[in-house]
Amino acid sequence: MNDFKPQIVAFCCSNCASSAANVAEGMKKALPDNVKIIQIPCTGRVEILHLLKPFEEGADGVYVAGCQEDSCQYVSGIAKATKRVTHVKKILEELSIEPDRIDVFNLSAGKGQEFVEVAYEMVNKVKELGPFLQA
Amino acid sequence: MIVAEPKPIKELLEMVKDFNRILVVGCKGCVTVCNVGGAKEVAILASSIRISRKKMAQEIEVEEHTLERQCDPEYVDELKDMIGDYDAVISIACGVGPQFLSERYPSSRIFPGVNTQFMGGAEEHGIWSERCAGCGTCVVHYFGGLCPIARCSKSLLNGPCGGSANGKCEISKDVECIWDLIVRKMMEQDRLDELIEFKPPKSWITARDGGPRRMIREELVK
Known part of the structure; x- marks a missing residue:
């Protein structure tokens, strides 16, 4: 199981998380290459279906990286995304799939280090869970 | 809705x-x-079924389709060329939908995907509450435009009962006493005296108690 390299899809807010990614790049902090970033204008645009589709396509984990609750440019984007992630966790549970395969993180534009840490945290957590689809 | x-x-x-x-x-x-059975929810349910089967390494084909309405034969007909290709159909319309599909396509296996709750409206996005019991004889004008049939736990026409306290119904602190609201509304409109007039027991002949209902409007029948 140690050589298992989970495929992770990350929905990242272009206002904070993506800026954090740029900061991380400037700090020469590299993201794991098995995390696929999807940049979105606001995490409030991420629908339940968007969060389910990666699993349908075989991803092992999904996360949303957005703003702090009190600093969303569109006021409530990350709050909406958080509720949707919670809902998808319930769906996964009903499907007998570990709800920890999906998560949401609050970042801010300057937190380059944290952006990379979150990616590794998710990779390690999903690695523990094992592949979503058993070979 | x-x-x-x-x-x-x-x-x-x-x-x-x-x-x-x-x-x-x-x-x-x-x-x-009410965000439970439209094209978006069809896609979510279809995706969930695919994920589940994929997880179990089982073959599955899930197709998605959303009709204009499932309670009108002309729209239900739209499925006639495709429904035969599937061995199960999940309807996520209200309880009318799966029945109209079952009647139109008698050899298909139809399953209900939602639990129909009530006739009501949206208090705000994501919160709905009951407003109409479909009793067949509307009387809301006697009660300040509020319906004690649908919204009083006992459907009292001469209320409130002794279970009303601080504007709430005795069945739950989350249920407002509609009679409290009716009395307040009638006071606001200076019509409180109208509530003193005794309302005789309601005839339920026009409601579901008279058996399954059917309505024919000759001016519309072809």
């Missing part, structure tokens, strides 16, 4: 566990408005 809630996915998966070609059918009417 008719308000419904999704059936637990686990229950739906159990219903269709023996089928490998599934059609999920939504409705663009009430269930789209």
Whole structure:
């Protein structure tokens, strides 16, 4: 199981998380290459279906990286995304799939280090869970 | 609108566990408005079924389709060229939908994907509450425009009862006493004296108690 390299899809807010990614790049902090970033204008645009589709396509984990609750440019984007992630966790549970395969993180534009840490945290957590689809 | 809630996915998966070609059918009417049975929810349910089967390494084909309405034969007809390709159909319309599909396509296996709850409206996005019991004889004008049939736990026509306290019904602190609201509204309109007039017991002949209902309007029948 140690050589298992989970495929992770990350929905990242272009206002904070993506800026954090740029900061991380400037700090020469590299993201794991098995995390696929999807940049979105606001995490409030991420629908339940968007969060389910990666699993349908075989991803092992999904996360949303957005703003702090009190600093969303569109006021409530990350709050909406958080509720949707919670809902998808319930769906996964009903499907007998570990709800920890999906998560949401609050970042801010300057937190380059944290952006990379979150990616590794998710990779390690999903690695523990094992592949979503058993070979 | 008719308000419904999704059936637990686990229950739906159990219903269709023996089928490998599934059609999920939504409705663009009430269930789209209450976010339970429109095209978006069809896609979510279809995706959930695919994920579940993929997890179990089982073959599955799930097709998605949303009709204008499932309670009108002209729209139900739209499925005639495709429904035969599927061995199970999940309708996520209100309880009318799966029945209209079953009647129009008698050889198909039709499953209900939602639990129909009540006729009501949206208090705000994501919160709905009951407003009409479909009793067949509307009397809201006697009660300040509020319906004691649908909204009083006892459907009292001469209220409130002794279970009303601080504007709440005795059955739950989350249920408002409609009679409290009726009295306040009638006071505001200076019509409180109208409530003193005794309302005789309601005839339920026009309601569901008279058996299944049917309505014919000759001016519309071809």
